[in-house]
Amino acid sequence: MRSLFRLLAALLLCVQPALAWEYWGGDRGGQRFSPLTQITSDNVGTLVRGWEFRTGDLDTRPPDVMKRTKFEVTPLFVEDSLIFCTPFNEVIALDPGTGAQKWRFDPRISMRHRPANRFVCRGVAHWTDDRAADGAACKSRIFAGTNDTRLIALDARTGKPCADFGDHGEIKIDAGMKLEWPGEFQITSAPVTGRGVVVVGSAIGDNRRVDAPLGAVRAFDARTGQPRWTFDPLIHSGVEAGHSNVWAPMSVDEERGLVFLPTTSPSPDFWGGKRPGNDEHANSVVALRIETGELVWAFQTTHHDVWDYDLPAQPTLTRIDTGSGMRDVVIQPTKQGFVFVLDRDTGKPVWPVEERAVPQNGAEGEKLSPTQPFPTHVPPLLTQRIGADDAFGLVPGFERAACEKLFGQSRNEGLFTPPSPQGTVIYPMTGGGVNWGSAAFDPVNQILYANVSHAVQIVTLIPRDQAKGFNPPPGHDFGQQEGAPFAMSRAVARSPLGTLCNKPPWGETVAVDLKAGKILWHAPVGTSEDLAPLGIALNTGTPLLSGVAITAGGLVFTGAMDAYLRAFDARSGKQLWLGRLPVPGVANPMTYLWKGEQYVVIGAGGHSEGGTSIGDSVVAFRLPRQGEGVSLWARIIDRPGGRFEAKAVAAALVLIALVALLWRWRRGRRASAA
Incomplete structure (x- = not known):
């Protein structure tokens, strides 16, 4: 039966004009799946660079401005x-x-x-x-x-x-x-479009003040620009907080005439005393009629959010085999690593979601939700609890001891531990789990793929009387949260030498069989080569904000915080290829067919928040043409650690040459003296 389903799905794909990547997520529903099969697991290892385009920003923009860019x-x-x-x-x-x-x-x-x-x-x-x-x-x-x-x-x-x-x-x-x-x-x-309407969201400075700008989603006539509707994600009855907005990518079901919004946490992120209750429809998947803005349904994934666990990922619209028939669904990954699967017409969970008790006793004036929703069928994409025993350090004793102390002195009762003046462990961190890169879904094999980050943050609430003169340490994000009794400070948990305090891998691609509710594989993505001193390449994985592109050729493509585009085998998670980039490609890759050749493209401009080098390139790879090939030198050097090894060999050769010259010089002096 499964093979029959795959055949029918493949035939369906054959009659769709899906050879192009016409939408940000590949299609209107953000599946990030291409039916192209020219590049396969058998030949992907031969990919060569087809071209590189530079925008010119690096040469024409002021350096201090370029340090505030993210090429996503x-x-x-x-x-x-x-x-x-x-x-x-x-x-x-x-x-x-x-x-x-x-x-x-x-x-x-x-x-x-x-x-x-x-x-x-x-x-x-x-x-x-x-x-x-x-x-x-x-x-x-x-x-x-x-x-x-x-x-x-x-x-x-x-x-x-x-x-x-x-x-x-x-x-x-x-x-x-x-x-x-x-x-x-x-x-x-x-923006997104459908039925003659263009819809746009917004991003806000979340932690500056309680009465932050409203986060209304706006729709306009796609021909004239005339306003069609606005939708405020947060119900403001009795609520003093400023906004919930939609900064993340949206999705559209053209046939149903629906637009799907992934909404954010209300402002400010880490104290909610002035927004009592669950804060509907913040932290929710919201379905609206795209022509009118009428609310059809909403499903909340986090109640009364004080962890910045907004929905950063595009809702994925697809059709899945649930085990009891095919259903049109919305798949919503979260920063916590949850995967919610909702009926597209009603918003009701396809598989049970349980309300479970979570830690209480929030900061002064806080009214936490006693429970939070937990999916029961699809397991979390990453672990959701960390303790002192999980502390990590490259330098034995010193680094690990510092991280153990940091975890031990912070409040840490697992997922949904509320922020506190003593400092609270937030894991998964506010950057995910899954972030704006979103998930990808293979409709033929019914497998979901997503990038996740494993990193810890410490969030500390600072009493108002101490906040005015507070000087945040280097690497700390500080928000006044004006109008609240607390300001906030947050930082990724690092050792004194800058190593992440939790054990690697720090970034992975995860494959999930939704029907079975089973994780199929985890694959670490990225090395320390472009982040560590001397270019040392440790297979630690890197935090992953961006997502993947998948193909019917059996491949998963992704970038990372190091300067490589990678291809993994979709069935096993084995890394099959990597192509060197000028700087890290912290962006979602895409693929297309042009004049009989399949290309894979990624934006390679680095990421200022990720601490990478900054660039301005778009790079394309393709299979070699007749007479082209990958040189042995390129195969050696364009791999993790290859450049470090080449530098080490070159340094060793220089040292040998200097020793030889010194030996000849001394030998010559002795001969002259004789």
């Missing part, structure tokens, strides 16, 4: 072009075969604009106006949000603004209240 973009393949945005919201179209620039649009955002979440643009959206005549200007449109909160419409073939949309091609989105600084409110993820 995934290009689209539409209109015979690769189209993407830079961290400064320039939209660029490239030739898919050569990487040559076809057009470029610069919205000219100010470099003085200091966005709360740094300069970042994860992607753009594409929409075709079926009412427009063939060849008409802006029949095919690109929509892009900006860090200075504009929504821009461009002709997908020329890059020129669509004059009939808004004010000469753009809409300035008003936050609806006075901002403390312009960057307190920004747009970071790609």
